[in-house]
Amino acid sequence: MVFNWFRRQFDDRAQKSEAKTTESEPAQPEETTPSAEEESTDEEEVDYLTWAKAAYKNIQQQKGVSTEPEPEAEPEAVEAQSEPELEPEAVEAEAQPEPEAEPEAVEAQPEPETEPEAVEAQPEPEAEPEAVEAQPEPEAEPEAVEAQPEPEPEPAPTSFLARAEAERQSRLQRVAESAVEVVEEEEEFEESAAAREIWPTRHPELAFDEGFLWSAEVLAAQGRRPDEISVEEITWLQKLRQGLDKTRRSLINQLRAIVGQGPLNRDAVMEIEAALLQADVGIAATDYIIEALQEKMREEALPPDLAIAYLKRIIGDLLDRPTQELEKPFLVPEKDRLNIWLVTGVNGAGKTTTIGKIAHLAKKSDYKCLIAAADTFRAAAVEQMKVWGQRSGVEVIANPGKNTDPAAVVFDAIAAAQSRGTELLIVDTAGRLQNKKNLMDELSKIRRIINKKAPDAIVESLLVLDATLGQNGLNQAQVFSEAVNLSGAILTKLDGTAKGGIALAVVQQMNLPIRFIGAGEGIEDLRPFSSYEFVEALISG
Numbered sequence: 450m451v452f453n454w455f456r457r458q459f460d461d462r463a464q465k466s467e468a469k470t471t472e473s474e475p476a477q478p479e480e481t482t483p484s485a486e487e488e489s490t491d492e493e494e495v496d497y498l499t500w501a502k503a504a505y506k507n508i509q510q511q512k513g514v515s516t517e518p519e520p521e522a523e524p525e526a527v528e529a530q531s532e533p534e535l536e537p538e539a540v541e542a543e544a545q546p547e548p549e550a551e552p553e554a555v556e557a558q559p560e561p562e563t564e565p566e567a568v569e570a571q572p573e574p575e576a577e578p579e580a581v582e583a584q585p586e587p588e589a590e591p592e593a594v595e596a597q598p599e600p601e602p603e604p605a606p607t608s609f610l611a612r613a614e615a616e617r618q619s620r621l622q623r624v625a626e627s628a629v630e631v632v633e634e635e636e637e638f639e640e641s642a643a644a645r646e647i648w649p650t651r652h653p654e655l656a657f658d659e660g661f662l663w664s665a666e667v668l669a670a671q672g673r674r675p676d677e678i679s680v681e682e683i684t685w686l687q688k689l690r691q692g693l694d695k696t697r698r699s700l701i702n703q704l705r706a707i708v709g710q711g712p713l714n715r716d717a718v719m720e721i722e723a724a725l726l727q728a729d730v731g732i733a734a735t736d737y738i739i740e741a742l743q744e745k746m747r748e749e750a751l752p753p754d755l756a757i758a759y760l761k762r763i764i765g766d767l768l769d770r771p772t773q774e775l776e777k778p779f780l781v782p783e784k785d786r787l788n789i790w791l792v793t794g795v796n797g798a799g800k801t802t803t804i805g806k807i808a809h810l811a812k813k814s815d816y817k818c819l820i821a822a823a824d825t826f827r828a829a830a831v832e833q834m835k836v837w838g839q840r841s842g843v844e845v846i847a848n849p850g851k852n853t854d855p856a857a858v859v860f861d862a863i864a865a866a867q868s869r870g871t872e873l874l875i876v877d878t879a880g881r882l883q884n885k886k887n888l889m890d891e892l893s894k895i896r897r898i899i900n901k902k903a904p905d906a907i908v909e910s911l912l913v914l915d916a917t918l919g920q921n922g923l924n925q926a927q928v929f930s931e932a933v934n935l936s937g938a939i940l941t942k943l944d945g946t947a948k949g950g951i952a953l954a955v956v957q958q959m960n961l962p963i964r965f966i967g968a969g970e971g972i973e974d975l976r977p978f979s980s981y982e983f984v985e986a987l988i989s990g
């Protein structure tokens with residue numbers, strides 16, 4: 450059973466549920482944004498806590514039972530590689546991925562047959578002990594399980610800010626208590642003979658802390674199961690949240706201050722408008738959000754917490770709009786068929802890095818993947834692409850000559866893909882903007898070659914946009930959308946920018962679905978875009 454990182458599900462489960470969906474309606478959307486009414490209650494938080502503990506144990510177990518070479522070795526190797534000074538030989542030696550290592554690490558997850566008890570047991574707090582006992586950990590402590598659910602009902606504070614602070618404090622208290630339990634369990638585990646054997650394979654950096662709990666809540670809220678969560682998913686969410694920190698701080702602090710004053714009024718809405726514009730949400734998307742808020746306010750007075758929940762919902766719906774039209778929440782390459790993803794964008798936007806990261810996801814998800822290095826314009830681009838190919842373990846088709854015709858490289862790459870049964874061919878393209886006519890000619894020639902040589906392929910044209918450029922990036926995007934029929938956008942460098950709101954502008958102004966987001970230079974720092982996760986990372990407290 451292979452985890453499909455594009456679909457964010459195990460492949461066989463996704464296929465089964467798709468089959469079920471076509472048989473029996475109504476269909477459940479893959480991504481659901483909880484309504485304001487569904488916002489977390491104390492009771493749900495306790496469930497999340499149980500969920501988080503189960504996920505944490507599962508992750509430790511995945512690392513523990515693995516008899517394969519260190520799975521941690523890969524990200525470390527990759528981090529080391531991102532130094533540009535690294536010797537190509539060293540990269541080659543370190544980057545040669547153990548092809549079996551990852552799938553087996555995935556297989557090492559608990560068998561689905563053992564899951565039903567755990568899954569059934571979760572929603573009922575009474576059933577919790579079985580859920581925890583069902584974890585195949587001999588040292589699961591009954592005392593620890595009994596000690597778990599002790600949420601004291603708290604006196605309802607009067608203002609929103611006071612209530613939020615009280616909730617936060619009580620939650621931190623519970624997290625701290627749970628962390629103690631988990632640490633105690635870890636200590637006992639550490640003392641056992643089995644643990645001494647496997648201890649080095651554990652993830653010392655993965656702490657059961659507030660960040661872990663937040664990530665767990667976000668995954669649980671999307672219907673994910675604790676037994677299918679891997680350390681990469683948790684660390685990615687933590688990274689995303691950390692990356693959006695600057696945007697969140699400026700946006701959320703202002704929103705908090707505004708909505709904390711009581712039911713929304715005209716002045717408050719104007720202040721929200723200013724906060725959105727400062728986060729580079731753009732005029733069109735801001736107008737849309739504010740109009741939706743005002744309409745809701747005309748219907749009913751919104752208390753502060755509902756106003757925030759409603760705002761999250763509006764933003765989530767806006768981000769989902771293009772994918773709802775396509776009825777495809779994620780961009781998933783079709784198996785047993787040639788998918789060609791043409792990656793465009795200006796120099797420096799992060800195309801090469803992004804292609805390397807996507808190739809890595811494809812490899813991890815068991816796709817037969819190939820890269821075409823068709824940016825023949827910039828001298829070092831092909832070499833750079835080859836380094837990323839080595840990192841991800843994906844072959845790069847390139848033409849060794851200087852200033853070769855990019856369309857010829859694509860022609861060769863398609864031929865290679867067809868003869869090898871490749872499922873995903875990712876094409877790197879030149880990003881020069883100085884000469885718009887050349888760019889358009891080049892891209893349309895590549896497109897013609899694809900249409901002619903691979904008429905049955907599923908083709909996507911993806912635009913890579915540097916989020917740190919904010920609204921300026923959108924002007925560049927416009928040029929590319931004139932040159933090639935874009936089908937999606939990829940936002941890079943979301944880490945450390947205060948302009949994360951650009952995601953909303955891309956959707957609203959270009960009507961392009963965001964397909965992936967990048968939040969770092971490492972090979973694991975890119976994931977399929979989830980509006981729910983993005984909004985939670987952007988607007989969570």
Ligand SMILES: Nc1nc2c(ncn2[C@@H]2O[C@H](COP(=O)(O)OP(=O)(O)OP(=O)(O)O)[C@@H](O)[C@H]2O)c(=O)[nH]1
Nearest residue numbers: 795796797798799800801802941942967968969970
């Ligand atoms: N912080 C951060 N840096 C990134 C991210 N994606 C790419 N970069 C960095 O951005 C720089 C440019 O990335 P490239 O992948 O070379 O960009 P490109 O679009 O291929 O540029 P050319 O090769 O010049 O066409 C590199 O230093 C990358 O490490 C990201 O998500 N976060």
